[in-house]
Amino acid sequence: MKRFGRELSVTASLLVLLAVLAVTAPAFFGKQQLLATLTAAAPVLVVACGMTLVILVRQIDISVGSQFAVCSIIAGLMARAGYPMVLVVPASIATGALLGAFNGWLVAALGLPSIVVTLATFVSWRETLRWVREGEFVKDLPDRFQWLGMGQSAGQGVILAVAALVFALLVYGLGWIALGRRVYAVGSDREAARLAGIRPGRVTWGAFVVLGALVGLAAVLNAIRFADVDPKTGTGLEMQVIAGVVVGGVAVSGGRGTLWGVLAGVLLLACISPALVFLKLPPQWEKAIQGGIILVAVAADRGGRSRLS
């Protein structure tokens, strides 16, 4: 349907990195290690899928990390209070959707710039959480919480399966369902979308709600990897997610980009930290390398495009 140049170049970078690792540090591909890397990346991917929607409609949400923490804590508290996981998961998703709906309402109905709105909610949610919880971990969780009570390897399987399912659903929805194509339409030209009978406000609002719901889901997927819930969880998540989406080739000007690119982008960034360990490089370089990759990716994209036109 489109040029897939960016998707291919990111995938190629990922493959090169994996090839280097295969030669220099085959232990990276050990089953345990690979699973650990992937399960750590799964929540980021789920959030990144939602963020893709929001960036496609030409908005941005930098409050996802705070939403993530709120959802994690609520999930943890509910689990500790004895609710079964079949209630905890929907509650977390609903909480996220609610927080997303609030952002979306401010952006779509009041017409406030999303970067500022989500900056405000980013600070507000995080600080509210700190105020209420005073930095306290949610401990003494029931056994059915961690790995859903299924043991590590089965739990990891569930996490990966859910992330894959979400990804597949969204790929299908964005590519083949009318509503998904409207997301592209709104991001491509808001006014034209309005004239085509699409309500851009609703689509924008919907994108924020979906992102929120996915943040709620991702929060559970992340929380069940641990024995306690850290109230500081999700700090910096927004940057990780936006970086993955942008490296994956989604244009911040809206309307362009695919989830396949986002998948490659998220995986590329997720591999850096373990790769540093296996290549015996100081792990503190992770962030610097991430930043470098973002800059190189966008610069290469633009450089290539200006040569073409």
Add this chain to the structure above:
Amino acid sequence: MSTAISVGKPSWWRSEFFLVGVLLLEIAIFSRTGSNFATAINALEIVRLSAEIGLLAVWMTPVVLTGGIDLSVGSLLGLCAVCFGKLWRDAGLPWPVAAAATLVLGALGGGLNAMLITRLRLPPLIVTLGSLSLFRGLAEAITRGVDNFTGFPSGFLDWGQGYLVGGIPAQAPVWIAVAAGVIVLVHYTVFGRALRAIGHSPEGARYAGIAVNRCVAWVYVLSGTAAGLAALVYVARVGQAKADAGTGYELLAITAVVLGGTSIFGGTGSVWGTLLGVASLAVLRNGLQLSDQPGELAGILTGVLLLGALSAEVGFKKFSARRRASVTLASSNSPS
């Protein structure tokens, strides 16, 4: 009739009214609730505490005026702080030399942003998001995540902890001089006018013969330099330099700028508004502390304030746009 017209006329005075009101309200409340709030010493303390965010915010204003954003200033502050420590302790440079080098480093960091934004025409949001990670990552890499530089000479620490005559904090002159400089630059010079033109319409500015790339590049270089300066002020105040210095400062600075009425889309805004924004944030934090309220409340109220100010601005713009639409029709219908 088209969307372009709905972008407002300079309505900064409105935002400033709003902020002055907020500030007065804060002072009125905290004077009652806070112990030792309404004292000269505390007022000066607020000036001291607001210096770093203030320096970043004041320089963020011209960046936002051009329609850009600089998310990397907090990280650059951290990187500069760490490098300053490294240069002084490990390279054994005298602190004034290390300080000068730190300013240069800040300028270079801003220069990297500037180059990517102007040469490759990349969106500032993405570029500075990338350099946010890069600078913070470099700071962590240099310190291996744990190194903490302390024990700076008192000659240096005096700049952040000492007092001048009359209990004026030592960093106040620097902070005020920089703020005054930016006010003059943005409001009283040709450069400031060019920034506004660029913010409203970069292409339009180019067609008017304004060196758009050069102006934008300068703005980011200066913003980077401000991060270097803020790093020095920060290290002098807290007496240590760690890799996480200034985390989240970029968001506080942007909050102050937007709160001050500068449009995030560029073109309209004022440094005075930013100063009021910085002041109302600092007073809020300080007043809550002195009223024995939890510090988190400051963060929450900051968010609420930001949304309130924005909603007020948008509401006002819608109102004036409607009025202007009718004026447009009136003027074009009248015989010329």
Add this chain to the structure above:
Amino acid sequence: MSRIDLPSEVERNAERGAEVPLLRLTGVTKSFGAVRALKGVSFELRAGEVHALLGENGAGKSTLIKVITGAHAPDAGSIEIAGQSVMSLDPAQAHRLGIACIYQQPALFPDLTVAENLGLRLEPSTAWRRIDFAQRRARAVELLRRVGAEISPDAEVRSLSMPEQQLVEIACALGAGARVILMDEPTASLTRREVERLFELVRDLRREGVGILYISHRLEEIFALADRVTVLRDGESVGTRPVRDARGRPTLTESELIRSMVGRELNQLYPPRAHGIGEVVVSVRNLSCAASGVCAVSLEIRSGEILGLAGLVGAGRTELARVLFGLTPADSGEIRIHGAVVMLRSPRDAMEQGIAYVPEDRRRHGVILEMPVAHNVSLAVLGRLFRGVWLKPKPEQALALDLISRLGVTCAGPQALAGSLSGGNQQKVALGRWLATQPRWLILDEPTQGVDVGAKGEIHKLIRDLAASGLAVLLISSDLPEVIGMSDRIGVMRDGRLVEVLPGGSNASTVMAAALGRSDGDGKEGV
């Protein structure tokens, strides 16, 4: 105002089952605040007619379109579509009732393919529907064939030219089964040949019984195409009249139409040509710029002279102007100003040489809409007016007031935002900005595009006066009568080259032939 019996051309149309008009507006009134944009406008559109809508800028045409497409709700009056009274009309409903509008700037999605654009508009609005890409593509192919467009359905819209995008819009209207098609200045950015093709398409649509509401500033198009014409003035309908009588002879003259639009006799004559043409100001030799397609252009302009630049859209005229102003620097060739070779690498270089460029796209490049008039006119002289550094409100105010009165800008004052002015006044502000630089050479790119008739005449006089005061003027215009009437010599561009220089007042067909690359004026074949 005057009631005229319908001649047979229209009657014939009426016989084709159009007793009930497709669209009837009765007493439509719309106010914005205290201003009444439409005051009791009534008119009807029949099946199988091309109905022209005329009026100066600000006469209410745009508002009327928006009422018909449902974007604005009228305050009073009624709308009937195919005989049925419509209470409240919103864009989606208007779309369902078969009303389509082709805007000047096509409202398409630049990032999506042609097929996808058509699909988004035409397919059912159920959100959770699976898209049948094969069917969507087949439909797109069919519609594109009907409008005679050679466009791939898989092309991204951003890669299409403006006329191609317009064809996609029309395909979209056809696909929607539109009975009423509104065309808002559809030819503004089309070349002559594209205009011809559009006209054929419009005639086809008319034959199929579609009612077309055609809005244009170009009177010759109205005579060529329209069956009836309604003139709006100051929000009121001045009347509807047939364009031709039973034998196909015009029942109206251009000056009659213009008179009814402006409510006064207007001097359609162009100002007299200059007498005192002086020494050579600019001489350009073999100028080329590969990036913008300008190829080996040589020209010369003397002081006091207006060199017109004619050519089809895409012939490279704006591109040449951009090279001359340093926006896209030349690769090779030589530019001399008053005999001295100059290097123009940026607009700044060009300004230092006394070159001024009033660009084509007024709203994006010519003025900054969000800035006051005073700031707009001082923008190009910031350095000079303020000696480099400090802003001084007083000289700026004085400059603005001086230009406002010299150019006759109608505005609330120097502090009025440029965006609040009408098109013609914005153009004067754009011009004023460059007059403030006291240029030696003025490049004007489509100075009267989208400007109403009254302001057009004023701008023409202004240009001639400027030339008479000793400036060299390069006048780029797609308005053939304008370029012929105004210029002392007419350069014709084609494919990035300056192919011919004709004397002022040349025959329109001669100029057109040169622009099309044909030796005579009557060739039927393409280039």
